[in-house]
Amino acid sequence: MEIYPPKNAVKFLRWFCREDYVEEIEGDLTEIFEKDYKVSQRKASWKFIFSVIKYFRPGFIKSFKSDYQPNHQAMFRHNLLLTYRNFKRYKSSFLINLIGLSTGLACTFLIYLWVSDELNVDRFNSKDNRLFRAMEHRVRATGIWTSPTTPGPLAEALTGDMPEVEHAITATWSQSTTLSLGDKNITTDGRFVGKDFFNMFSYELIAGDANQVLKDKNSIVISDVLARKLFNTTENLIGKAIDYQHESQLQITGIFKSMPVNASDQFEFVASFEKYREGEDWLLSWGNTGTQTLVLLKPGVDVNAFNKKIADYIKVKTNNEITYRTLFLKGYADNYLYGKYENGVLVGGRITYVKLFSIIAVFILLIACINFMNLSTARASRRVKEVGIKKAIGAGRKALIFQYIGESMVMSFLSLLVAMVLVYIFLSQFNIITGKHLSFELDSNRILLFLGVTVFTGIVAGSYPALYLSGFNPATVLKGKLSSSFGELMARKGLVVFQFAISVLFIVSVVVVYKQIEFVQSTNLGYNKNNLVYFNLSGALSKTENQEIMIEEMKKIPGIENVSSTNHNLTGHNGGTSGVEWEGKNPEDRTEFERMIGNYDLIETLGIQMAEGRSFSRNFGTDSSAIIFNQKGIDFMGMKDPIGKVVKLWGEDRHIIGVVNDFHYESLHENFKPVFFILDPNRTYRIMARITAGKEKETISSIESLYKKLNPGFLFEYNFLDTVYQSQYENEQRVAILSKYFAGLAILISCLGLFGLAAFTAERRLKEMGIRKVLGSSELGIVYLLSSDFTKIVFVAIVIALPISYFMARYWLDGFAFSVPLQPWYFIAVGVLAMVIAWLTVGTQAIRAARVNPTLCLKNE
Amino acid sequence: MIQHTLGEFEELVLLMVAALHDEAYGVVILENLEEKLDRKVNISAVHVALKRLTDKGFLKSRYGGITTDRGGRRKKYYSVTALGKRMLDEQYSLRTSLYKQIPKISFS
Numbered sequence: 001m002e003i004y005p006p007k008n009a010v011k012f013l014r015w016f017c018r019e020d021y022v023e024e025i026e027g028d029l030t031e032i033f034e035k036d037y038k039v040s041q042r043k044a045s046w047k048f049i050f051s052v053i054k055y056f057r058p059g060f061i062k063s064f065k066s067d068y069q070p071n072h073q074a075m076f077r078h079n080l081l082l083t084y085r086n087f088k089r090y091k092s093s094f095l096i097n098l099i100g101l102s103t104g105l106a107c108t109f110l111i112y113l114w115v116s117d118e119l120n121v122d123r124f125n126s127k128d129n130r131l132f133r134a135m136e137h138r139v140r141a142t143g144i145w146t147s148p149t150t151p152g153p154l155a156e157a158l159t160g161d162m163p164e165v166e167h168a169i170t171a172t173w174s175q176s177t178t179l180s181l182g183d184k185n186i187t188t189d190g191r192f193v194g195k196d197f198f199n200m201f202s203y204e205l206i207a208g209d210a211n212q213v214l215k216d217k218n219s220i221v222i223s224d225v226l227a228r229k230l231f232n233t234t235e236n237l238i239g240k241a242i243d244y245q246h247e248s249q250l251q252i253t254g255i256f257k258s259m260p261v262n263a264s265d266q267f268e269f270v271a272s273f274e275k276y277r278e279g280e281d282w283l284l285s286w287g288n289t290g291t292q293t294l295v296l297l298k299p300g301v302d303v304n305a306f307n308k309k310i311a312d313y314i315k316v317k318t319n320n321e322i323t324y325r326t327l328f329l330k331g332y333a334d335n336y337l338y339g340k341y342e343n344g345v346l347v348g349g350r351i352t353y354v355k356l357f358s359i360i361a362v363f364i365l366l367i368a369c370i371n372f373m374n375l376s377t378a379r380a381s382r383r384v385k386e387v388g389i390k391k392a393i394g395a396g397r398k399a400l401i402f403q404y405i406g407e408s409m410v411m412s413f414l415s416l417l418v419a420m421v422l423v424y425i426f427l428s429q430f431n432i433i434t435g436k437h438l439s440f441e442l443d444s445n446r447i448l449l450f451l452g453v454t455v456f457t458g459i460v461a462g463s464y465p466a467l468y469l470s471g472f473n474p475a476t477v478l479k480g481k482l483s484s485s486f487g488e489l490m491a492r493k494g495l496v497v498f499q500f501a502i503s504v505l506f507i508v509s510v511v512v513v514y515k516q517i518e519f520v521q522s523t524n525l526g527y528n529k530n531n532l533v534y535f536n537l538s539g540a541l542s543k544t545e546n547q548e549i550m551i552e553e554m555k556k557i558p559g560i561e562n563v564s565s566t567n568h569n570l571t572g573h574n575g576g577t578s579g580v581e582w583e584g585k586n587p588e589d590r591t592e593f594e595r596m597i598g599n600y601d602l603i604e605t606l607g608i609q610m611a612e613g614r615s616f617s618r619n620f621g622t623d624s625s626a627i628i629f630n631q632k633g634i635d636f637m638g639m640k641d642p643i644g645k646v647v648k649l650w651g652e653d654r655h656i657i658g659v660v661n662d663f664h665y666e667s668l669h670e671n672f673k674p675v676f677f678i679l680d681p682n683r684t685y686r687i688m689a690r691i692t693a694g695k696e697k698e699t700i701s702s703i704e705s706l707y708k709k710l711n712p713g714f715l716f717e718y719n720f721l722d723t724v725y726q727s728q729y730e731n732e733q734r735v736a737i738l739s740k741y742f743a744g745l746a747i748l749i750s751c752l753g754l755f756g757l758a759a760f761t762a763e764r765r766l767k768e769m770g771i772r773k774v775l776g777s778s779e780l781g782i783v784y785l786l787s788s789d790f791t792k793i794v795f796v797a798i799v800i801a802l803p804i805s806y807f808m809a810r811y812w813l814d815g816f817a818f819s820v821p822l823q824p825w826y827f828i829a830v831g832v833l834a835m836v837i838a839w840l841t842v843g844t845q846a847i848r849a850a851r852v853n854p855t856l857c858l859k860n861e
Numbered sequence: 862m863i864q865h866t867l868g869e870f871e872e873l874v875l876l877m878v879a880a881l882h883d884e885a886y887g888v889v890i891l892e893n894l895e896e897k898l899d900r901k902v903n904i905s906a907v908h909v910a911l912k913r914l915t916d917k918g919f920l921k922s923r924y925g926g927i928t929t930d931r932g933g934r935r936k937k938y939y940s941v942t943a944l945g946k947r948m949l950d951e952q953y954s955l956r957t958s959l960y961k962q963i964p965k966i967s968f969s
Contacts, residue, residue: 023937
């Protein structure tokens with residue numbers, strides 16, 4: 001009878017015991033066990049187990065370090081050498097990988113620089129987390145409108161009523177201003193702010209004390225840059241006087257260092273808000289808004305709780321008179337990225353673009369990684385013998401994985417170097433496109449991030465080949481059998497499909513964005529934006545009689561077709577009022593009508609078409625009490641036959657003399673809104689003139705000399721309406737240009753990968769092609785044979801990508817109230833384009849294979 | 862040369878190996894010890910002692926032939942080295958000389 005000691009105990013013993021002891025110990029234990037077994041089976045077993053456990057102690061446990069102690073340094077050198085030889089031997093795949101990975105990395109780094117810069121805008125303030133801007137949600141008939149303008153008395157009231165508030169100030173937005181010192185006139189941007197401005201913001205004062213500089217009504221604090229422009233120095237300027245708008249003198253009380261470029265508010269001087277308040281009675285009312293209120297909360301105050309507290313502050317302050325305005329505080333720096341409200345709900349803003357480009361960066365890098373994976377696995381057949389032999393002489397799987405990951409690491413670090421050079425070269429170009437001042441300074445964070453991304457890329461790119469190659473069974477591969485399983489082929493094809501789908505997606509985006517921009521530029525705005533010059537009236541010209549003289553004089557200039565004055569610039573919301581009342585108006589309705597205050601000829605100068613009635617005319621003496629609406633305004637009021645009807649504007653009767661066609665005064669993101677025109681030259685401060693095409697230069701210089709004559713001491717600054725109009729779509733333009741480049745890169749990298757795969761397939765099937773040719777196959781047949789596979793793959797990619805791209809395009813275009821219709825040919829064209837590019841890539845290789853001389857390729861085995 | 866010491870149990874095992882002369886392997890040593898000492902000894906203790914003695918150079922070992930017994934495991938035979946013999950001699954003479962110094966009086 002055969003008897004065996006307890007199996008598990010033996011297993012355990014064999015597992016832990018030193019190899020040189022295990023034979024003796026197991027033998028002795030078994031012998032004892034056999035003897036004991038005759039007495040009692042149970043006892044023998046227990047004794048055996050017990051004894052085995054007793055051996056489980058340091059003297060007998062084997063060292064679990066592998067006996068095989070590789071020489072790491074030598075292995076490392078060996079791997080490097082193999083990597084180097086591989087790169088040298090397969091130059092084309094090396095180049096494809098290098099180009100792909102380095103452009104991928106360069107893209108990622110550029111986008112990273114841009115994203116991190118975007119995220120840091122306005123974050124330079126040391127009290128950033130306590131710094132807020134007061135905003136208002138205003139309920140209107142068309143929905144909730146969110147505005148950064150707040151009433152004038154708010155800041156003082158908040159400081160007085162709310163113990164949570166450390167400082168609160170009223171401030172204006174930056175505006176162009178003429179400062180002068182003697183004969184020297186400088187036009188620069190500046191703003192009026194409350195006295196605690198420098199206690200709240202981290203603008204560094206070179207001279208002056210933060211508590212004192214804005215105390216006096218006539219004080220002004222200028223930037224060092226402005227100081228150098230005016231005085232050529234920044235020393236000893238305190239107490240010096242400069243002329244403000246040739247109206248009054250301001251005393252310099254401090255000098256601040258120019259703000260960082262990533263501040264959203266850029267200005268060269270600040271003056272006391274008390275100065276601005278002079279004579280501006282509207283600032284005393286809670287009903288009027290027009291300035292901003294900046295708030296610094298005390299440390300530890302929860303802003304959400306505070307917002308609840310101040311929500312109906314305006315209602316309380318106006319004794320329930322104004323009930324539709326909800327006050328809240330918003331992080332000062334948050335506004336830059338999260339500035340878009342829809343119906344009172346935050347819906348994003350620039351953050352959308354930040355996210356979009358981050359995703360693009362990841363995808364481009366991924367496409368480059370896929371190239372590496374595909375080429376490495378496709379070329380695996382060349383290396384199976386290497387793997388087989390290595391395994392046969394004892395290389396563990398781990399060592400092989402290490403080798404291949406190492407190889408891709410070397411690749412990605414080489415790419416890192418190339419990428420750094422690329423970033424360095426293209427950074428200035430990238431800055432121009434994005435309108436940024438990015439610099440390529442390496443601090444420890446960036447170095448860590450770049451290294452991290454590189455290592456990550458190396459691992460992602462190398463993981464699949466490493467696992468795949470190291471998994472070969474040495475016995476079969478050395479026999480020369482390597483059949484790619486169905487799964488592997490699918491994986492490789494799937495990766496190509498993914499690459500091409502992404503590329504197609506990018507191309508469709510570019511087409512749609514470009515089409516939309518073209519649409520924006522060519523669409524009929526309802527007025528003629530070309531050759532329309534405008535300039536603001538300041539100084540002596542802000543007086544109405546001088547303004548009239550200016551207009552009259554300008555009419556005499558030969559190149560000017562028409563001229564008028566207005567309060568509006570036609571590129572965005574300028575000022576609205578809910579003060580229009582008509583018969584049947586819902587008293588709860590507070591919809592604001594855009595107000596266009598103008599002089600005679602305004603509608604004609606702009607080229608807005610009349611739908612009904614007439615425009616303002618000097619032939620009628622009563623036009624100062626007339627009003628003109630746009631079509632939307634009339635529709636909104638629900639009027640029929642509006643001409644001659646009377647509406648109330650700010651309590652005064654005005655009769656409707658005309659209706660103009662709707663026109664776009666805001667960007668095409670916005671729908672048409674109600675607008676009215678009134679005639680009131682006293683309240684216009686901007687002259688608009690239509691210039692004859694081709695005579696811009698001489699006409700502008702004539703206007704300039706006229707301006708200087710009538711308004712000495714001020715610089716003539718003018719704008720063309722169409723350039724300002726373009727700037728409304730700056731974001732879209734940038735997205736368009738950037739996505740053009742990124743789409744180009746994506747398709748380039750994808751094609752490189754496809755090229756590599758095609759070249760490889762052609763090379764491997766060279767003998768097959770030779771035999772086919774010998775047997776009479778035509779060149780065309782071979783080309784077809786080789787390219788049909790890839791055609792299918794790319795076709796699948798296109799089929800997958802087009803619907804996705806359609807929904808993305810739809811979503812983006814929905815952000816515009818007026819958008820170009822999505823036409824099927826955009827998608828078809830992109831699909832065909834992708835297909836053609838793929839064919840060209842594969843075709844070159846297929847033709848090369850088809851042209852092969854069969855005697856050459858079949859000659860040697 | 863390091864002066865090696867012997868523990869009590871080690872000395873017993875060494876003596877046993879010497880006594881068994883060429884026939885000494887784990888189980889035989891164990892059984893003889895148990896018989897002489899008249900107490901249970903665990904085989905692991907014997908093995909520990911054998912390893913230590915081998916490390917100290919008092920024992921050397923060789924494998925026996927393959928048999929079907931013992932689950933096919935070979936026996937490991939131990940024999941005393943010259944150094945081990947000298948150690949035993951020294952111990953013996955030390956003990957006898959000390960023993961001889963005991964005065965001939967009765968112990969009660």
